[in-house]
Amino acid sequence: MHTQSAQGDPIEDRALSMASAKLLVTALAALLAAAGGAGARELSRLEMTSAEMIADGGGMPLIHMLRPLRGSGGRLGRRAGVPCDSWRFAVETNSVRGWSTIPARCESYVGNYMMGGHYRRDSRAVVDEAVAYAEGLQLAGDGREVWVFDVDETTLSNLPYYAKHGFGAEPYNSTLFGAYVQEASAPALPETKRLYDRLLALGIKPVILTGRREDKREATARNLAAAGYTGYEKLLLKPQDARVHAVEFKSGERQKLEDAGYVIVGNIGDQWSDLLGAPEGARTFKLPDPMYYIG
Numbered sequence: 001m002h003t004q005s006a007q008g009d010p011i012e013d014r015a016l017s018m019a020s021a022k023l024l025v026t027a028l029a030a031l032l033a034a035a036g037g038a039g040a041r042e043l044s045r046l047e048m049t050s051a052e053m054i055a056d057g058g059g060m061p062l063i064h065m066l067r068p069l070r071g072s073g074g075r076l077g078r079r080a081g082v083p084c085d086s087w088r089f090a091v092e093t094n095s096v097r098g099w100s101t102i103p104a105r106c107e108s109y110v111g112n113y114m115m116g117g118h119y120r121r122d123s124r125a126v127v128d129e130a131v132a133y134a135e136g137l138q139l140a141g142d143g144r145e146v147w148v149f150d151v152d153e154t155t156l157s158n159l160p161y162y163a164k165h166g167f168g169a170e171p172y173n174s175t176l177f178g179a180y181v182q183e184a185s186a187p188a189l190p191e192t193k194r195l196y197d198r199l200l201a202l203g204i205k206p207v208i209l210t211g212r213r214e215d216k217r218e219a220t221a222r223n224l225a226a227a228g229y230t231g232y233e234k235l236l237l238k239p240q241d242a243r244v245h246a247v248e249f250k251s252g253e254r255q256k257l258e259d260a261g262y263v264i265v266g267n268i269g270d271q272w273s274d275l276l277g278a279p280e281g282a283r284t285f286k287l288p289d290p291m292y293y294i295g
Contacts, residue, residue, distance in 0.1 A: 087106060088113070091290050092290070094272045097293065097295060098295060099293050101168060102168040102169050111167040114159060114167055114291065120190075120191070122288045124191050126191070126268075126285050127194060130266065130268060131194070133266070134147070134199055134204060135202065137265055141203070144263050146205045146206070147264070147265060147266040147268070148268070149192070149206055149207065149268055150209065150271070151220060154274070154287055155193075156188060157187050157188070161177065181220070181223075182216075183219075184219045192287070193228060199266075207233050207234045207236065207257065207262075208235045208236065209253055210235075211249065214237050214240045216237065217235070247295075254277075254280070254281065255279060264279060266282065267281035268287065269285075270286070270289035271294045
């Protein structure tokens with residue numbers, strides 16, 4: 001079962017490649033629209049040339065082969081010149097915390113990672129394990145098993161937004177991002193959508209748990225539906241006046257689920273704050289995201 005999941009279905013792989021290409025084109029279009037006359041400079045900054053457009057094993061177009069550009073990452077970067085790939089590794093292992101922007105010199109590196117094939121391959125590796133785990137579960141059959149999903153950079157990809165805002169090199173702007181959320185135009189992350197659909201087929205109910213505030217409920221629900229996420233059990237957002245950190249809020253909502261009789265068999269998100277804090281769920285899965293940090 002695990003081997004079958006890792007290899008994948010050829011038709012499904014082609015569909016994912018097409019979805020990936022659509023996501024890539026959407027993000028590039030957003031980048032060029034924002035750049036205007038400076039579009040050529042933006043593409044040059046991302047180091048994308050026709051000679052560097054290659055395809056990975058799954059037929060996914062790559063913008064650029066990763067180049068470990070050197071940069072800084074807070075105290076870690078001040079102590080030594082940390083290459084951007086090492087900085088990203090430290091971020092993904094939750095070793096670097098509390099940062100507000102990516103190192104300025106890592107903007108091209110992170111952009112190439114996110115819009116090239118590496119990000120998708122890393123996401124696929126995580127989801128392959130999640131699917132294999134879900135397929136091996138012995139379910140009670142009472143409809144109480146649920147799987148918790150985050151929204152931003154988990155069910156939905158905000159690459160069209162971040163392509164216009166430095167892939168995390170610019171400070172977070174709640175007004176600009178809020179306006180983008182209201183557009184309800186974010187595409188699905190294809191790997192997460194594959195897991196979501198498989199869970200529904202297995203009889204595991206998805207629960208969407210996001211740090212977005214209640215004033216974003218209508219736009220979030222509309223965006224999820226447009227991206228193909230239907231049939232979920234609950235959509236949980238943070239109360240408008242709540243003043244709690246993400247770990248406290250999300251773990252509290254998971255506790256409410258358990259108190260209501262649900263069994264959290266899985267939990268997936270792009271931030272460690274999506275996954276930490278009891279009850280975490282029977283098993284957690286961390287998707288890559290070097291663009292921003294939520295503590």
